[in-house]
Amino acid sequence: MPTETLPDLLTGLTLSAILFCLGLIGLLVRRNVIYLLMCVEICTNAAALAFVVAGAHWDSSDGQVMFIFIITLAAAEVAIALALVLQFFRRRHTVDIDQLNGLRG
Amino acid sequence: MQDFFAPFLAWIPLLPLLGFVLLIALPLFHLREPPEAVSAVVGVGSVCLSALLTLLIMWTLFLNNPSAVLQVSLWQWLKVGALQLGFDFYLDWLGMAMLLVVTGVGFLIHLYSAGYMHGDDGYRRYFAYLNLFVGAMLILVMADNLLLLYLGWEGVGLCSYLLIGFWYRNSANGDAARKAFIVTRIGDTAMLLGLILLFSQFGTLSIRALNTAAASAPANNLTVTLAALLLLGGAVGKSAQLPLQTWLPDAMAGPTPVSALIHAATMVTAGVYLIARMHPLFNASETAMSAVGIVGALTLLLAGFSAMVQSDIKRVLAYSTISQIGYMFLALGVGAWTGAIFHLMTHAFFKALLFLSAGSVILSLHHEQSLFSMGGLRRKLPFTFGCFAIGCASLAALPFTAGFYSKDQILLKAWEYQGGFNGIWFTGILGALITGFYSFRLLFLVFFGNDGPASAQCKDANNGVMTLPLSVLAVLALFGGLLTPPLQRVFTQAPAGHAPLWVEGVAIAAPILGLALAWLLFRHNTSPMESRGKSALEKLWFSGWGFDWLYHRLLVQPLTSLARINRNDILNSIYNGTAFICRQLHNLLSTSQNGLIRWYIASFTCGAIIFLALLVVL
Amino acid sequence: MTAVIFYISAATATVATAMVISSRNAVHALLHLIVSLLAIAVIFTLYGAPFAAALEVIVYAGAIMVLMIFVIMMLNQGDAAVDQEKAWLAPKNWYGPALLTAILLVQLLLLIFSGAEESAQRIHYIGPTEVGIALFSHYILAVELASMLLLAGLVGAFHLARHKRIETSEAPDAD
Amino acid sequence: MTPFSTLPAIIAILFCGGILAWLSERYFNRGSRQISLISLSVAAALLATYWPHLTDSPTGVWWDSVQINWIPRFGISFSLAIDGLGFLMLALTVLMGLFGLVVTWRDIRFRRGFFYFNYLWTLAGVVGVFTAIDLFLFFFFWEVMLLPMLFLIAVWGYEERIPAAIKFFIFTQASSLLMLLAIVTLVYLHYSASGILTFNYRELLNAQLTPGNAYWLMLGFFIAFAVKLPALPLHTWLPDAHTQAPTAGSILLAAILLKTGAYGLLRFTLPLFPEASAAFAPVAMSIGAASIIYGALLAFAQQDMKRLVAYSSVSHMGFVLLGLYAMNTVAAQGAVMQMIAHGFSTAALFSLVGAIQKRLNSRDMAQLGGLWSSLPKLSATALFFAVASLGMPGLGNFIAEFLVLLGSFDSNHWITAIAATGLIGAALYALLMMQRVFFGGLRTPEDAQTRSPTDLKAREFLALISLAAGLLLLGLRPQVVFDIAQPAIARTGTLHKKAPTATSQISSPKLRLSAWPDTDHRRGNSP
Known part of the structure; x- marks a missing residue:
């Protein structure tokens, strides 16, 4: 069922790029671990958007399959990451990611 | 007869060497230091046996037959490729004369x-x-090939090192010993190269083969000249000639009899012997011959001047040795082979006598060696005085002493050298005058005039074992001139021709003139020369023409400072530098791993930017 | 009509995302994020992917965000956290990241528009059936792997989030 | 050949002895030294079974050989063989192993079992290196001897042992990697040319290589061996390793391990790449001469007595390099002799330094002095070996150096002349050591003032005296060694197609005497 021409590949990808970059800015600027996680979600979501848009453009179900995998990944990642955040907060009583630098050389 | 004696030949050097082995092994049997008598019996006895054996062989064989030759082959030493060397001994009259000196004088010194x-x-x-010293010298003298000779040659050098540094507790002695060894080693290395050159040219190291080959080589062959000059380098080192003479005056650090042994019987005469032994080789090259003569003449003069101003009794004698060996080199240079060897013999007699009596003086004065502390000892040490006077007379070549005959022979040959008056002859005459001067200056300063500061404590230290050798040597120094070795068969040289009578006269007059000068200046023991300050020339003479200073500046200092700068091995810094660079890079990367996740993300972003930029551009 | 909806949704998503990254209150940020996700769900529908839109709403905006809300509540930061965020978000902290990201964005757009010749092609509708067929035929192995990943995530999260007394007592040297 | 012949037995005994020594110390707290002594003696006895070969005229090239398939797929076999050269090296190895064991009998105070394990394994590796004629096996043993040595330095060494051990390891490991590369390339080139995949030395001798390939491969081997030797720019591991190693380790390093480099050059580099080696010879000879002089200069500059001896090794091994690349029998014989004589004299000097350090807790020449008056026996022995090391005629070192110079003179006059000045350098440093440590007034470091040092024990003295006797024998009757080594060296020589004939720089007709007239009457009667 062909739809209208407007939501096309390029605009969709552009949106995805903009969202990804916004998420990236957040990752670079924020120091609170919770926000970082949100920004990661934004980025993965942007990537997922790109997959879906491309899938729609090429008439392929692979884009949505990938979306499903991404969403699975995101779920697992958030679960683990939030658990880690909880541990981190319990031990350090802070959510500052810059305090988490025990692996410095 | 020759076959009968050949087996005994090896025992001549073997006996002192056995004595050496026995002496160093004695504590192993005894478990503590053996009494002095045992050491003395072993040490003196072995050389005595060796001397007796030599005398026996001479009497029964060589005296009757001037062209007698003895040889013995002990074992195959080296047989590699074209090189074939045996541990072979060979003895002719030249060797015999040397053996007599080495064992005879050596025994007396022992x-x-x-x-x-x-x-x-x-x-x-x-x-x-x-004992090792004498053994090594005997090997040197009797060697049938140059490598065996070199073995003895280096052995002699080693022993001189050991003996000069014998009183090791004073590190100055050790320095003198090291200097002696290293300076002679420089010459020895040249000599070793000479050996190698000779082998690569002639394919043999047998002395007789080389001599025959050299005699038939084309005249002034460059290789032969070079080889002869390299051998001369060795001889110059061992015999303390210019420019390697600086070690000998310092070698006085050893006990006095050692000086006697080094100067009279063994070490310094080795160079003269080497050149005499290799005379066909030297004869084949005019350059080498004149080099020998010039070295001899120069050394003779320089050392003579230095001897005139020394203040240490042993140093005067040391410089006189250098000077007298210079005579021998001069003789060799002008082709007076017999004269050189003859002078070597007589020099051995009177120089041993001088050193041993100087030893008596030093011992009597409780190890005082300064000439200006002595004086008037004539009355306190009459016997020593007599010996010393005979020695001085012989050294100065006063008529009818041993030294006179040999020096006269040399001067005559020198006169003939270029058919009359020439520089070499003139140098010889001048040297004779200087010799007369310094030998009697020494005599007067020690034995005449007023008592010096040290003379008061003088106590005659001579005892039986010391007077006997002194007496024998005194006799030899007086009458040794009659013992001309029959060397005609060894050196095929024209007999000395006739020189004008006035030449003879000058040769006799020169030392007497020197004596007279010394008498004028030093008769009263205090001389105008010593009371006032020294002039620059005297200082220069005193220091042996500043050779030590020159070498110190030119060679020793650059070498030591180079070594000090490079102590930690400059090449090592290449590898350390590599390690340092790696470490710095590591530090750089290590600081980038700062544990800040946001920093990593930023780097990540930068990486992505660069990667995408590449995509965009390409 | 579709175009208008698309632009409105796109603008909503962008603005909401911007609010997420600049918000000082975690709960507010989370709510903004949910708005953004919902807007993207709309866009998915516009691109003919209703199954994806549904998943986006259910899993992302629903499950994951709830999880985050719980964590924020467990951390229980309060007003002090807002002040803290205010201090961390000083304007000077923004320049560097913004510059870097702007460059990246420009590059991305350049790349996207460099292959622009086919832009007039229609968008295709891909329903859940097709996705399901693809998932369970071609990607069956990947699905199994994803399930294992989820299991591992479950176990891991459970293990990590457990409250262990001993470990907290040695907190100072757990560096 | 039966698989259980002597050569593998020697290696096996050393390996097993090492393990036994370790175990005995671990479970019984004693016995490791005795076990080491026994296994070394058994190895020596096994080696002595080759005695008949010494006097027999050799029938074949190899006295004995063993070949067992190992990895047939790659043409690798466990093949060992011994000839005169190998025998000399093995004898040196076992004797020096015994010497090092006896002279440091009481030196090791902790983890003794592991020490002797490493000691014997190093020796086993060296024996393997000297007998392997399969290149892969050779490389295997080359590595086997490296690791235990590393432990010897790193565990029982002196104050700065760890950096020294690491340096030693990096240098040797990097260079042996080059060798591995060269070996594999050589085998591959041989394989692609002939279709036969083999690591066997005897077959690889026939490998056809282009000159360019041969040159690069030769360089690979050369660098590996030059590091071990050590030659000039690659020598800097040696002073550190020798100085920091325990006395027994220094003895192993100096007396044996350095020789593996020289042996490798003689056995592998020269015969495998004759033309390339001939082309490289002037460079190698220059490196040799430079090593002689540079080593002597550095030895002269040292404060640390052990470092002085270590640098003297650089100088002495320069003669070996010079002799090997002079490409003639005389020089090669000199090089072999130098390997043995240097092994003797340097092992003795290291053990003496070790003895001094054990007694006075110092080897700093600035703190020592005048030891002759308190340790006469030790000092006299030291004098002997110092004199040997400066090349006194009548001792082995002189024969070696003379032959090397004599042989290399025909190849290159100037390099030889320059190298000869090393003899002066040797006198400089050897006598400096005597002067600083043994002569002068008695000075001992402060922490040793309280107890008066004891002179050499009978055990040490006997061991040193036997080395001294050996050196004297080598100096006076060296022909035995030459006769043993001759066939192996002659074979190397024939493999050189044509060494570049040095044009005589002195333009004169060669007056070589074909037959000397009185050769017959030189034979006198010997007593």
Whole structure:
């Protein structure tokens, strides 16, 4: 069922790029671990958007399959990451990611 | 007859060497230091047996037959490729003359040492070294090939090192010993190269083969000249000639009999012997011959001047040795082979006598060596005085002493050298005058005039074992001139021709003139020369023409400072530098791993930017 | 009509995302994020992917965000956290990241528009059936792997989030 | 050949002895030294079974050989063989192993079992290196001897042992990697040319290589061996390793391990790449001469007595390099002799330094002095070996150096002349050591003032005296060694197609005497 021409590949990808970059800015600027996680979600979501848009453009179900995998990944990642955040907060009583630098050389 | 004696030949050097082995092994049997008498008997006895054997062989064989030759082959030493060397000994009259000197004078010095070294805690060690010294010298003299000769040659050098540094507790002695060894080693290395050059040219190291080959080589062949000059380098080092003479005056650090042994019987004469032994080789090259003559003449003069101003009794004698060996080189240079060897013999007699009597003086004065502390000893040490006077007379070549005959022969040959008046001859005459001067200056300063500061404590230290060798040597120094070795068969040279009578006259007059000068200046022991300050020339002479200073500046200092700068091995810094760079890079990367996740994300972003930029551009 | 909806949704998503990254209150940020996700769900529908839109709403905006809300509540930061965020978000902290990201964005757009010749092609509708067929035929192995990943995530999260007394007592040297 | 012949037995005994020594110390707290002594003696006895070969005229090239398939797929076999050269090296190895064991009998105070394990394994590796004629096996043993040595330095060494051990390891490991590369390339080139995949030395001798390939491969081997030797720019591991190693380790390093480099050059580099080696010879000879002089200069500059001896090794091994690349029998014989004589004299000097350090807790020449008056026996022995090391005629070192110079003179006059000045340098440093440590007034470091040092024990003295006797024998009757080594060296020589004939720089007709007239009457009667 062909739809209208407007939501096309390029605009969709552009949106995805903009969202990804916004998420990236957040990752670079924020120091609170919770926000970082949100920004990661934004980025993965942007990537997922790109997959879906491309899938729609090429008439392929692979884009949505990938979306499903991404969403699975995101779920697992958030679960683990939030658990880690909880541990981190319990031990350090802070959510500052810059305090988490025990692996410095 | 020759076959009968050949087997005994090896025993001549073997006996002192056995003595050496026995002496160093004695504590193993005894488990403590053996008494002095044992050491003395072993040390002196072995050389005595060796001397007796030599005398026996001479009497029964060589005296009747001037062209007699003895040889013995002990074992195959080296047989590699074209190189074939045996441990072979060879003896002709030239070797015989040397053997007589080495064993005879060596024995007397051993005997004297037995008294002189009494009470020293290194008594056994002393005799061990002394025996090794004589043994090495005998190998040197009897060697049939140049490598065996080199073995003895280096052995002699080693022993001189050991003996000069015998009183090791004073590190100055050790320095003198090292200097002696290293300076002679420089010459020895040249000589070794000479050996190698000779082998690569002639394919043999047998002395006789080389001599025959050199004699038939084209005249002034460059290789032969070069080889001869390299050998001369070795001879110059061992015989303390210019420019390697600086070690000998310092070699006085050893016990006095050692000086006697080094100067008279063994070490310094080796160079003269080498050149005499290799005379066909030298004869084949005019350059080499004149080099020998010039070295001799220059050394003769320079050392003579230095001897005139020394203040240490042993140093005067040391410079006189250098000077007298210069005579021998001069003789060799002008082709007076017989004269050189003859002078070597007589020099051995009177120089041993001088050193041993100087040893008596030093011992009597409780190890005082300064000439200006002595004086008037004539009355306190009459016997020593007599010996010393005979020695001085012979050294100065006053008529009818041993030294006179040999020096006269040399001067005559020098006169003939270029068919009359020439520089070499003139140098010889001038040298004779200087010799007369310094030898009697020495005599007057020590034995005449008023008592010096040290003369008061003088106590005659001569004992039986010391007087005997002195007396024998005194006799030899007086009448040794009659013992001309029959060397005509060894050196095929024209007999000395006739020189004008006035030449003879000058040769006789020169030392007497020197004597007279010394008498004028030093008769009263205090001289105008010593009371006032020294002039620059005297300082220069005193320091042996500043050679030590020159070498120190030119060679020793650059070498040591180079070594000090490079102590930590400059090449090592290449590898350390590599390690340093790696470490710095590591530090750089290590600081980038700062544990800040946001920093990593930023780097990540930068990486992505670069990667995408590449995509965009390409 | 579709175009208008698309632009409105796109603008909503962008603005909401911007609010997420600049918000000082975690709960507010989370709510903004949910708005953004919902807007993207709308866009998915516009691109003919209703199954994806549904998942986006259910899993992302629903499950994951709830999880985050719980964590924020467990951390229980309060007003102090807002002040803290205010201090961390000083304007000077923004320049560097913004510059870097702007460059990246420009590059991305350049790349996207460099292959622009086919832009007029229609968008295709891909329903859940097709996705399901693809998932369970071609990607069956990947699905199994994803399930294992989820299991591992479950176990891991459970293990990590457990409250262990001993470990907290050695907190100072757990560096 | 039966698989259980002597050569593998020697290696096996050393390996097993090492393990036994370790175990005995671990479970019984004693016995490791005795086990080491026994296994070394058994190895020596096994080696002595080759005695008949010494006097027999050799029938074949190899006295004995063993070949067992190992990895047939790659043409690798466990093949060992011994000839005169190998025998000399093995004898040196076992004797020096015994010497090092006896002279440091009481030196090791902790983890003794592991020490002797490493000691014997190093020796086993060296024996393997000297007998392997399969290149892969050779490389295997080359590595086997490296690791235990590393432990010897790193565990029982002196104050700065760890950096020294690491340096030693990096240098040797990097260079042996080059060798591995060269070996594999050589085998591959041989394989692609002939279709036969083999690591066997005897077959690889026939490998056809282009000159360019041969040159690069030769360089690979050369660098590996030059590091071990050590030659000039690659020598800097040696002073550190020798100085920091325990006395027994220094003895192993100096007396044996350095020789593996020289042996490798003689056995592998020269025969495998004759033309390339001939082309490289002037460079190698220059490196040799430079090593002689540079080593002597550095030895002269040292404060640390052990470092002085270590640098003297650089100088002495320069003669070996010079002799090997002079490409003639005389020089090669000299090089072999130098390997043995240097092994003797340097092992003795290291053990003496070790003895001094054990007694006075110092080897700093600025703190020592005048030891002759308190340790006469030790000092006299030291004098002997110092004199040997400066090349006194009548001792082995002189024969070696003379032959090397004599042989290399025909190849290159100037390099030889320059190298000869090393003899002066040797006198400089050897006598400096005597002067600073043994002569002068008695000075001992402060922490050793309280107890008066004891002179050499009978055990040490006997061991040193036997080395001294050996050196004297080598100096006076060296012909035995030359006769043993001759066939192996002659074979190397024939493999050189044509060494570049040095044009005589002195333009004169060669007056070589074909037959000397009185050769017959030189034979006198010997007593």
